[in-house]
Amino acid sequence: MTNKIRVTIWNEYFHEKENKKVAEVYPKGIHGAIADFLGEDGDMEIQTATLDQPEHGLTEEVLAGTDVLLWWGHKAHYDVKDEIVERVYQRVLEGMGLIVLHSAHHSKVFRKLMGTSCDLRWRESGEKERVWVVEQGHPIAEGLGDYFEIPQTEMYGERFEIPAPDCLVFISWFEGGEVFRSGCCYHRGKGKVFYFRPGHETFPIYYQPEVQQVIKNAVRWAKPIPTKSGSIPVYEPSKPLEPLS
Numbered sequence: 001m002t003n004k005i006r007v008t009i010w011n012e013y014f015h016e017k018e019n020k021k022v023a024e025v026y027p028k029g030i031h032g033a034i035a036d037f038l039g040e041d042g043d044m045e046i047q048t049a050t051l052d053q054p055e056h057g058l059t060e061e062v063l064a065g066t067d068v069l070l071w072w073g074h075k076a077h078y079d080v081k082d083e084i085v086e087r088v089y090q091r092v093l094e095g096m097g098l099i100v101l102h103s104a105h106h107s108k109v110f111r112k113l114m115g116t117s118c119d120l121r122w123r124e125s126g127e128k129e130r131v132w133v134v135e136q137g138h139p140i141a142e143g144l145g146d147y148f149e150i151p152q153t154e155m156y157g158e159r160f161e162i163p164a165p166d167c168l169v170f171i172s173w174f175e176g177g178e179v180f181r182s183g184c185c186y187h188r189g190k191g192k193v194f195y196f197r198p199g200h201e202t203f204p205i206y207y208q209p210e211v212q213q214v215i216k217n218a219v220r221w222a223k224p225i226p227t228k229s230g231s232i233p234v235y236e237p238s239k240p241l242e243p244l245s
């Protein structure tokens with residue numbers, strides 16, 4: 001048994017193979033770039049999974065051995081099998097942490113966990129973003145200042161069709177005037193969910209130290225909390241609920 005946080009990074013891994021510009025920014029894939037910095041501090045055991053793998057790389061064994069799952073998707077949300085979405089969803093309810101990155105706002109699993117469309121306003125013009133920390137005592141904001149800036153980004157604007165977060169850690173301002181709830185915490189069942197906005201595929205955002213710090217913090221925040229017996233929640237394939245008599 002390891003004391004390290006068992007992390008799985010899921011990426012649809014589409015743009016990097018199809019678009020030269022994206023491949024130049026993320027030669028190891030977005031999942032590879034995230035794996036590199038999450039591995040720096042030695043407190044995480046990291047594996048990656050992609051859409052093309054059998055069961056999208058998210059077999060029951062993989063999920064049973066995952067404390068925190070990160071999800072990056074954009075173009076291929078509808079290619080993710082409902083069976084796998086249900087498996088991830090159930091595992092979150094059992095206690096697995098889920099970090100939902102950037103355009104994964106429209107992933108099937110995030111929409112299912114939120115119960116809303118998760119639609120938003122967007123514009124891709126490479127403008128500046130200022131990410132304000134609005135909950136400075138929160139573990140996900142550890143090590144940050146009052147705000148940090150991303151020099152070139154895709155804009156996401158309100159209204160973001162999500163339920164009010166349990167805790168809102170970041171609000172972004174964009175050069176074009178829009179604002180956006182960029183760091184949203186939720187509890188679903190025994191699991192913790194964090195949505196983090198930055199991370200468009202054509203910009204080197206996942207190499208920026210503040211962004212890396214937030215994602216590391218989020219993984220540590222989202223890991224399952226040990227129960228009284230010292231064990232973390234164990235995944236069991238979902239069983240249909242018995243109707244109440």
Ligand code: ZN
Nearest residue numbers: 103154200201
């Ligand atoms: Zn994007």
